[in-house]
Amino acid sequence: MKIVSKARQKIHQLRKKMANKAIILMYHRVNELELDPWSLAVSPKHFAEHLEVIHEYTNPISLKDLAKAHRNGNIQNRSIALTFDDGYVDNLYQAKPLLEFYDIPATFFITTGYMGQNREFWWDELEQLLLQPGKLPEKLSLEINDDFYEWELATAAIYTKQDYQKDHNQIAYKAKPGTRMFFYYSIWQKLQPLLEQERSSVMKQIINWVNLEPIKRTNYSTLSAEEVSLFGESKLVEIGAHTVTHSYLSSLSEEQQYDELKKSKDDLELILKRPITNFCYPYGNFTKRTSEIAQNVGFECACSTFEDILWHESNCFALPRIEIQNWNQEEFAARLLKYFSVKVP
Numbered sequence: 001m002k003i004v005s006k007a008r009q010k011i012h013q014l015r016k017k018m019a020n021k022a023i024i025l026m027y028h029r030v031n032e033l034e035l036d037p038w039s040l041a042v043s044p045k046h047f048a049e050h051l052e053v054i055h056e057y058t059n060p061i062s063l064k065d066l067a068k069a070h071r072n073g074n075i076q077n078r079s080i081a082l083t084f085d086d087g088y089v090d091n092l093y094q095a096k097p098l099l100e101f102y103d104i105p106a107t108f109f110i111t112t113g114y115m116g117q118n119r120e121f122w123w124d125e126l127e128q129l130l131l132q133p134g135k136l137p138e139k140l141s142l143e144i145n146d147d148f149y150e151w152e153l154a155t156a157a158i159y160t161k162q163d164y165q166k167d168h169n170q171i172a173y174k175a176k177p178g179t180r181m182f183f184y185y186s187i188w189q190k191l192q193p194l195l196e197q198e199r200s201s202v203m204k205q206i207i208n209w210v211n212l213e214p215i216k217r218t219n220y221s222t223l224s225a226e227e228v229s230l231f232g233e234s235k236l237v238e239i240g241a242h243t244v245t246h247s248y249l250s251s252l253s254e255e256q257q258y259d260e261l262k263k264s265k266d267d268l269e270l271i272l273k274r275p276i277t278n279f280c281y282p283y284g285n286f287t288k289r290t291s292e293i294a295q296n297v298g299f300e301c302a303c304s305t306f307e308d309i310l311w312h313e314s315n316c317f318a319l320p321r322i323e324i325q326n327w328n329q330e331e332f333a334a335r336l337l338k339y340f341s342v343k344v345p
């Protein structure tokens, strides 16, 4: 039994090695940030370097065309599709001009409930509240879905300017216990699976506790409907849906999931006056039922966060992607080399 499955695995690996491969890259932001606990931002300089490598050594393709090639079983080797999640305004003002310079297409997944809102994404708002230099009260109590939770901040109550500067490259989920970043991450974990309404209620409790009203920072703005419309005019840009509230879909009822997918599709179709066929699961979180709903709603493909190459056996409603970080050209090329067997500098 073991031998058979091992042999199968070897054949699978060999077929994968021989097959035509494509890669879907996952970006979020092109920007320079003081803190980036989720490693979402690639600097404009590094992004231009990535595009130079893509332009020189690969076959850039739109996600729509790649999904079609996948369906037809004729993926061109070394195809690359770029995707951007969430709908930050820097996608329009920083990423688009560079994509145009290198003539490379990209798909932008928009969270429609944040369009034109006077607020930041909830994780950015939380960062604004908890990761500014200063002192916080030593104890936090939160009521979440009728349960009570308490945090003793101890050493994390004080966050100096030096701590803040040191956290420049700190990833939230790698933070050391007892640090302010670890405290931020533990609150983030509690908020992530909540429904929008409950999350807002908890955010209000945090705002009262910090005694600071969050502002909308220009650098953290989300695209407005007008900007999405303008953005969608570019022949290199595809707009895809990313739900309304950026919810953790598996924690929602089927009906709620349907509404999140359908409404975000409808919102964008109303703005762009054309069918929206690409979808992306927030946090890469979905169930088998979610992908069935995505099909029923009328999407042609959906992106996940599974890290893998794309080849003919990949599931079109769980497309794998490679998460791209703020790597310099050498590092980016080395990563691509790992996935494609091509020579790059």
Ligand SMILES: [Zn+2]
Binding pocket: 085, 086, 242, 246, 281, 282, 283
């Ligand atoms: Zn997202």
